[in-house]
Amino acid sequence: MTEIAEILNDNAWALARERKGNVVYHAVKRAILLRAFKAGDALIEQQIAAAMGCSQGPVREALMRLEQDGLVARRGYQGTLVSDTSAPEAAKMAQIRIEIETTGIRMAIPAMTSRKLDEIGGLLEELEGAEDRLDSYAKSDLDRAFHLALFSASGMHALEPILTRCCLHMHRFTFGNEARAKGVAANDYQRGPSRDQHRAIFEAIAGGRSDEAADILRRHVEAVIAYWAPDLQTAMMDGP
Incomplete structure (x- = not known):
């Protein structure tokens, strides 16, 4: 849990005045683009919510936006994974x-x-x-x-x-x-x-x-x- 919190809060790019869903979205997107999260890594809503100090609602919203971006993929029982771009x-x-x-x-x-x-x-x-x-x-x-x-x-x-x-x-x-x-x-x-x-x-x-x-x-x-x-x-x- 400590590692996920450090990754998502590294450099504190998001501002407190932003909507929490937007804060989570940028934190996870930043981690993906800068390769702190690798292709195939599982993104667990409960863990991200705990790391970001929010409920699972904003996390779910952020993951849906990231899925539209093609940066994550929902894989049924496997949950949400960081996608790969060959x-x-x-x-x-x-x-x-x-x-x-x-x-x-x-x-x-x-x-x-x-x-x-x-x-x-x-x-x-x-x-x-x-x-x-x-x-x-x-x-x-x-x-x-x-x-x-x-x-x-x-x-x-x-x-x-x-x-x-x-x-x-x-x-x-x-x-x-x-x-x-x-x-x-x-x-x-x-x-x-x-x-x-x-x-x-x-x-x-x-x-x-x-x-x-x-x-x-x-x-x-x-x-x-x-x-x-x-x-x-x-x-x-x-x-x-």
């Missing part, structure tokens, strides 16, 4: 992500409003702040928020859940990659190739340069995969 699956999702995002950013730029641009710029500043704090989980969440905010301006709302799932499962290979972290300085480990590319994407969008923004975005996703998850890069090259 390298071939993640490789295909990364390819789909690149295709959706580069198309979306070309459609988004002509429709971009000053309000939307301000929103994206604000997310970029928050993301850079998370990088400066060396906060992997906040960086993961804000990275997805930044990319999804870009895409939402395209108006292709039916594709947003697909893009969300692709980004989330790609992050299972890139964020919290302990094997990649070995021998890498902490600041380089947290930042990788992302920061300058995010800023370049934003500047290309602000300047209305669709082709440039799409090209930088593609190179950004490919660079993140190459830097953080060479095994995923290999799966992309080996795939059909």
Whole structure:
């Protein structure tokens, strides 16, 4: 029990003013993305509730959201288990992500409003702040928020859940990659190739340069995969 409590409360990312279900959701999602919980680990409602100091209702709500994300799976008598994302699956999702995002950013730029641009710029500043704090989980969440905010301006709302799932499962290979972290300085480990590319994407969008923004975005996703998850890069090259 002590170990589960330490995992779920590590770095206390959630704030007390949030709904308890949301607190539990982020605590468990953080543990999965940063690999404190491994694929196949059982998530027992009573244990999580005790560790988080809540009833089982918020835990059940959080696990249902995580099931929708594809991060956990209900397995009948086995209960709820942390799901697995294979390298071939993640490789295909990364390819789909690149295709959706580069198309979306070309459609988004002509429709971009000053309000939307301000929103994206604000997310970029928050993301850079998370990088400066060396906060992997906040960086993961804000990275997805930044990319999804870009895409939402395209108006292709039916594709947003697909893009969300692709980004989330790609992050299972890139964020919290302990094997990649070995021998890498902490600041380089947290930042990788992302920061300058995010800023370049934003500047290309602000300047209305669709082709440039799409090209930088593609190179950004490919660079993140190459830097953080060479095994995923290999799966992309080996795939059909």
